[in-house]
Amino acid sequence: MTLVGNWSYPTAIKFGAGRINELADACASAGITRPLLVTDRGLAGLPVTAQTLDVMEAAGLGRAIFSDVDPNPNEKNLSAGVAAYKAGGHDGVIAFGGGSGLDLGKMVAFMAGQTRPVWDFEDVGDWWTRADSDAIAPIIAVPTTAGTGSEVGRASVITNSETEEKKIIFHPKVLPSVVICDPELTVGMPPAITAGTGLDAFAHCVEAFSSPHYHPMSQGIAIEGMRLVIDNLPRAYADGGDIEARANMMSAAAMGATAFQKGLGAIHSLSHPLGAMYHTHHGTTNAVCMPAVLQLNRPMIETRFNEVAPYLGIKGGFDGFCAFVDEFNASLGIPKRMSDLGVTNPDIDRLIAGALKDPSCGGNPVELNEDNVRALFEEVL
Numbered sequence: 001m002t003l004v005g006n007w008s009y010p011t012a013i014k015f016g017a018g019r020i021n022e023l024a025d026a027c028a029s030a031g032i033t034r035p036l037l038v039t040d041r042g043l044a045g046l047p048v049t050a051q052t053l054d055v056m057e058a059a060g061l062g063r064a065i066f067s068d069v070d071p072n073p074n075e076k077n078l079s080a081g082v083a084a085y086k087a088g089g090h091d092g093v094i095a096f097g098g099g100s101g102l103d104l105g106k107m108v109a110f111m112a113g114q115t116r117p118v119w120d121f122e123d124v125g126d127w128w129t130r131a132d133s134d135a136i137a138p139i140i141a142v143p144t145t146a147g148t149g150s151e152v153g154r155a156s157v158i159t160n161s162e163t164e165e166k167k168i169i170f171h172p173k174v175l176p177s178v179v180i181c182d183p184e185l186t187v188g189m190p191p192a193i194t195a196g197t198g199l200d201a202f203a204h205c206v207e208a209f210s211s212p213h214y215h216p217m218s219q220g221i222a223i224e225g226m227r228l229v230i231d232n233l234p235r236a237y238a239d240g241g242d243i244e245a246r247a248n249m250m251s252a253a254a255m256g257a258t259a260f261q262k263g264l265g266a267i268h269s270l271s272h273p274l275g276a277m278y279h280t281h282h283g284t285t286n287a288v289c290m291p292a293v294l295q296l297n298r299p300m301i302e303t304r305f306n307e308v309a310p311y312l313g314i315k316g317g318f319d320g321f322c323a324f325v326d327e328f329n330a331s332l333g334i335p336k337r338m339s340d341l342g343v344t345n346p347d348i349d350r351l352i353a354g355a356l357k358d359p360s361c362g363g364n365p366v367e368l369n370e371d372n373v374r375a376l377f378e379e380v381l
Contacts, residue, residue, distance in 0.1 A: 003183075003247040010152050010258050015181040015251070017243055020052055020142065023094070024059030026178040030138040032092030035061055036085050038105030039096040040069040048144055048185050052096060064088050066108070069097075072275055072282075073104040074161040075118060081108040085137075092138040095176065098197060099148030099282065102141055103156035106174050109137040110156075123155055123170035123359055133173050141176035144185045146236075146249035147197025147283050149204060149257025151179045159276050166272040168359055181254065183246040191237050192284075195332035198233040198249055200283030202226065203267050203290060204256030209308070210301045211263030211363040218262035225255035227312055230328070237332055263363020266293040266355075270376060273354030278343045285341070287334045292379040293364075294322050296372060300365035338381045348377050 004016035012029075014022055027035055035056065043049050044067035053063040066084040069077050085093070085108050095105025111118055113135025120130055141151035150156065155170040189197070205225035208218055229252045235245035270293070271285040294301075298318065306317035314320045335341060352373050355361070361368045 003244060011175050011179060012177065013152070013179045013181055013254070017182060017184045017247070019180055020182045020185060021055060023052065023055050023140070023142070023180060024061060026140050026180060027059070027061060027092065027094075030092060030140055030177040032138050032140065033061070034088070034090045035064070035092050035094045035140070036088055036090040036108070037065045037094040037096050038069070038081060038108055039065065039067050039101040040071070040098070041067050043067070043097045043101060043144060046188065048188060049096065052142065064090065069100050069104045071100055072159045072166070072279060073100045074159040076161055077104055078107050078111060078118060078158060082112050085112045090137075092140070094140045094142060095151075096142045096144065098143070098145035099150050099157070102143060102148065102150035103158065106139055106141070106150070106176070107156045107158060107169060109139045110169070110171060110174050112137055118158060118169055119160065119167060121169050121171060123168040128171045131171050133171070136171065136173045139174070139176040141179045142185070143179075143181060143250065143253065145189060145193065145197040146186055146246065146253040147200035149201060149253045149255070151176060151181070152254045153257045157272070164277045165354060165357075166276045181250050183243055183250050186246050186250060187240055187243070189240060191240070192333060194237050194240065195233070195334065196281045196283035196287070197253070198229060198236065198283070199287040199329070199332065199334065201249070201253040201256040202229040202233070203283070203286035204260045204264070205229065205252070206290065207265045207267055207363065208256070208259035208262045209304070210265060210297055210365055212300065212365050213263045213363060215262035218259040221255045222259035222262070223308055223311065225252045225259055228252035228255070230312055234331065264360040265364035266296060266361070266368055266373070266376060268360035269355040269358040269364065269368065269373070270380065272358050272360065273351050274338060274343065276354070277351065278346065280338070280341045280343065284334060285338070287329050288336070288338055288341070289376070289380050291322065291325055292376050294325065296376060297365045343381060346381055348374065348381070351377055
């Protein structure tokens with residue numbers, strides 16, 4: 001089976017091994033002649049980044065790069081990125097990397113032409129209409145992990161470093177014009193990052209499937225995304241060079257982010273303040289939170305998981321699915337508690353407040369309140 005395709009849902013996606021070499025064509029189609037490649041510090045010095053800069057330079061696009069990006073990118077990284085974009089006279093962004101590089105790159109393209117602070121565009125009501133949409137620069141997205149799915153998203157998660165809150169910044173035109181999904185770029189991911197990012201994709205699919213909102217297209221995508229992760233993440237974790245497993249995980253990541261247009265839930269409501277305050281890896285944090293959230297949501301989701309479990313190759317319906325999640329996490333080196341990720345003596349009241357303010361709350365099947373969120377935190381911490 002040849003895993004290659006040209007897709008236009010949810011945006012134009014060039015999918016397949018070796019397709020990073022089509023970066024110049026992607027820039028041309030988006031009208032970019034002087035791109036700024038935005039990535040994170042960890043990726044900046046790696047061979048995949050050098051290879052991509054070589055492709056840019058060979059096409060006459062220069063090799064400008066900005067990489068002053070934290071694992072949980074914040075407004076300081078964004079200001080520095082916008083300054084670099086303007087100083088270089090750039091006309092578009094290549095957002096390159098995992099969630100941090102993709103999210104920050106999209107925001108550089110978004111904010112370079114705006115006059116209001118980034119927090120004015122938080123995903124609240126119609127705040128996105130405050131933006132000058134004509135001033136948003138074109139974006140090419142190139143994921144190098146298989147988890148966040150930010151390459152097909154219309155938002156970025158940016159941490160407010162002063163309040164230690166993760167904020168979702170939304171605008172329809174933040175959706176990249178062209179995405180290059182080249183699974184060869186993910187081959188170098190170490191097992192722990194393969195697991196954490198892959199379980200982020202899994203959490204997106206599980207929460208979208210669980211959400212009570214009506215969106216049959218996303219519902220179908222979530223089911224198939226779960227299956228792809230279940231079948232392929234163990235293979236990619238065991239053998240980083242398994243290009244078919246890497247390709248299927250890259251598909252699952254994009255599917256998870258497409259599916260969660262239907263909604264996210266308590267997994268992300270807990271994970272966002274934990275990551276903002278204690279700087280834990282987002283996907284790994286999601287994985288730790290999932291078992292407790294599944295049990296909270298049982299009354300509302302048990303029937304649908306009873307129906308889907310056989311398709312996923314899991315016996316025992318909802319209970320079987322929950323047992324599978326415990327085993328899946330353990331097999332991928334995921335700890336059972338946040339204390340094992342370095343979260344000690346946490347401020348639970350502050351975490352609860354952050355969770356209840358998080359927009360992901362709206363997609364949880366069971367309404368969240370101070371009591372059930374406190375119980376969740378006490379279990380996962």
